[in-house]
Amino acid sequence: MSVAALLLGCRPHLEMVAPDSDSQSAVHVPPEDATAPAEPAQPTVAAFPKGTVERMLLPGTPWATRLRVVHSGVPGPVVLVLGGVHGDEPGAWAAADQVATWMPTSGSLLVIPRANVVAIAQNVRTTTELGDLNRLYPGDPKSKSPMSRMAAAIVSAVREFKVQVVYDMHESWDFYAERSQNGNAFLGQTVSGGTGEDALLNARALVVRANQRITVKRDRMVARSEVPAASVKQTNSLGIGRFVDDLTCLLIEMGQDHQQESRRTELHVLVARTFLESRSML
Numbered sequence: 410m411s412v413a414a415l416l417l418g419c420r421p422h423l424e425m426v427a428p429d430s431d432s433q434s435a436v437h438v439p440p441e442d443a444t445a446p447a448e449p450a451q452p453t454v455a456a457f458p459k460g461t462v463e464r465m466l467l468p469g470t471p472w473a474t475r476l477r478v479v480h481s482g483v484p485g486p487v488v489l490v491l492g493g494v495h496g497d498e499p500g501a502w503a504a505a506d507q508v509a510t511w512m513p514t515s516g517s518l519l520v521i522p523r524a525n526v527v528a529i530a531q532n533v534r535t536t537t538e539l540g541d542l543n544r545l546y547p548g549d550p551k552s553k554s555p556m557s558r559m560a561a562a563i564v565s566a567v568r569e570f571k572v573q574v575v576y577d578m579h580e581s582w583d584f585y586a587e588r589s590q591n592g593n594a595f596l597g598q599t600v601s602g603g604t605g606e607d608a609l610l611n612a613r614a615l616v617v618r619a620n621q622r623i624t625v626k627r628d629r630m631v632a633r634s635e636v637p638a639a640s641v642k643q644t645n646s647l648g649i650g651r652f653v654d655d656l657t658c659l660l661i662e663m664g665q666d667h668q669q670e671s672r673r674t675e676l677h678v679l680v681a682r683t684f685l686e687s688r689s690m691l
């Protein structure tokens with residue numbers, strides 16, 4: 410891909426981590442006939458009373474967005490699904506809209522389907538004025554940057570509801586398995602594990618399970634293993650566990666290159682459903 414093409418297709422850049430920290434090292438591609446490794450055991454927390462909570466984050470502002478919380482009333486995992494962190498990744502927020510209709514049978518499911526509504530309305534990744542939500546964790550509730558305030562609201566919700574897994578849905582440009590060079594433009598069809606000792610194990614297990622359901626070979630997922638350990642520089646969603654104990658962070662990317670939006674949404678939904686089913690939440 411030319412430099413010009415990279416610049417034009419600007420969604421992909423800087424998706425995951427600081428550009429100086431995510432190159433090199435090996436990729437783990439599970440063999441296609443692999444059986445899913447067992448996910449690490451998740452400690453069971455006391456269930457919240459059964460019920461649904463709807464609220465707005467940053468209420469009364471232009472950036473106000475919906476948080477939906479569904480408590481099954483049955484002990485189980487607490488998972489937060491994020492969509493729409495970047496406004497030009499429609500396959501991700503359309504999938505999150507669907508996830509926001511699901512009713513978990515155990516644990517609690519939180520969904521923020523459209524985290525950056527102003528960027529979505531403008532169909533841009535974000536703007537300078539808004540700030541990049543995926544570079545601003547843990548955020549600051551008093552910041553002039555709206556997305557820094559949103560990051561703080563998200564971290565606050567994670568703490569309030571004792572979230573155990575943050576599952577953040579995005580889109581990149583090229584497919585990771587087809588990349589011609591290292592770089593953040595090439596993260597399509599990947600699952601990345603961030604903070605949480607078990608994050609990489611979870612990423613690998615999810616990839617194996619999901620790929621058993623993805624019949625088109627090009628569309629299959631890859632677990633990225635070269636994501637660096639959390640550092641003080643890490644301000645994307647993979648590092649939220651730096652600020653919250655016992656939190657596993659996963660980031661899922663679909664590639665926009667030669668993959669229609671409807672298919673990206675379909676695959677995001679498939680992978681999210683696979684993850685929640687693996688936790689007996691669906």
Ligand SMILES: [Zn+2]
Pocket residue numbers: 424494495498578579580
């Ligand atoms: Zn993104």
